[in-house]
Amino acid sequence: MSRLIIVTGAGSGIGKATAERFAAGGDKVVLVSRRQHRLEEAAAEVRAHADGADLDLVSADLADLPGAARLQEYVTELGLPVAGLVCCAGSAPYPGDSGLKAVADEWQETYRANVMTAVLAVEGLEPAMADGGSIVLYSSIAAYRGSGGSGAYGAAKNALHSYAHTLAARLGPRGINVNVIAPGYVAETGFFGDRLTDAREAMLIRQTALGRAGSPQDIANLAFFLCSAEGAYLTSQIIQINGGSSHGV
Numbered sequence: 001m002s003r004l005i006i007v008t009g010a011g012s013g014i015g016k017a018t019a020e021r022f023a024a025g026g027d028k029v030v031l032v033s034r035r036q037h038r039l040e041e042a043a044a045e046v047r048a049h050a051d052g053a054d055l056d057l058v059s060a061d062l063a064d065l066p067g068a069a070r071l072q073e074y075v076t077e078l079g080l081p082v083a084g085l086v087c088c089a090g091s092a093p094y095p096g097d098s099g100l101k102a103v104a105d106e107w108q109e110t111y112r113a114n115v116m117t118a119v120l121a122v123e124g125l126e127p128a129m130a131d132g133g134s135i136v137l138y139s140s141i142a143a144y145r146g147s148g149g150s151g152a153y154g155a156a157k158n159a160l161h162s163y164a165h166t167l168a169a170r171l172g173p174r175g176i177n178v179n180v181i182a183p184g185y186v187a188e189t190g191f192f193g194d195r196l197t198d199a200r201e202a203m204l205i206r207q208t209a210l211g212r213a214g215s216p217q218d219i220a221n222l223a224f225f226l227c228s229a230e231g232a233y234l235t236s237q238i239i240q241i242n243g244g245s246s247h248g249v
Helices: 013-024 036-049 065-078 100-128 152-174 198-206 216-226
Strands: 004-008 028-033 054-059 082-087 129-138 177-183 237-241
Touching (some): 004 013, 004 065, 004 100, 013 028, 013 036, 013 054, 013 082, 013 216, 028 065, 036 054, 054 065, 065 100, 100 129, 129 216, 152 177, 216 237
Parallel strands (some): 004 082, 028 054, 082 129, 129 177, 177 237
């Protein structure tokens, strides 16, 4: 039976791969992203790989209340219980300038992009969640290792860990499991932009035990498992997936 799955940050990279994995599994997937043209491009790619994919598109900036309210209203009008909410939206803004204002801007924007996009999506859609459903938040290896710039990205992702534990306790009585996926280096996402040199990529791959970069599909498969019956007893866990470049704790 088809389930309703919401995937935020679905316009590219890991989010797009996540949407594709659920669509290939026969689920109805709502793809959410800020830019309509990116959503349409992502949907075309998902349909090309998942024959008969049942997709809806919602263009919304979930870091702001109006965008979160737009998604909430859309899902409410669908009238279907949400079986899975996978929060992939996020980015790592880097300041172009130095000084105190640049640091403040970096932290505020990074928190908006990585924490508020998850919090507002979850809190807005919680009433529509099906009992026994699943919530997955996407963190990063940077939550353990720290990050570039002033460290805002790693700190923001770490905030999701505490939030997930709070959610797991709150929603556990409804049978809703809540987990966090913390990927290491994942190729083919555009995350680093022009900051990823060949030498840096080679270094990141050398750090893994498996000798390769992660793929968006690696992360998507784990999210699919966490939203399945087989993964239903896993909750309040931070699951690292990084090819062995950082040991589990």
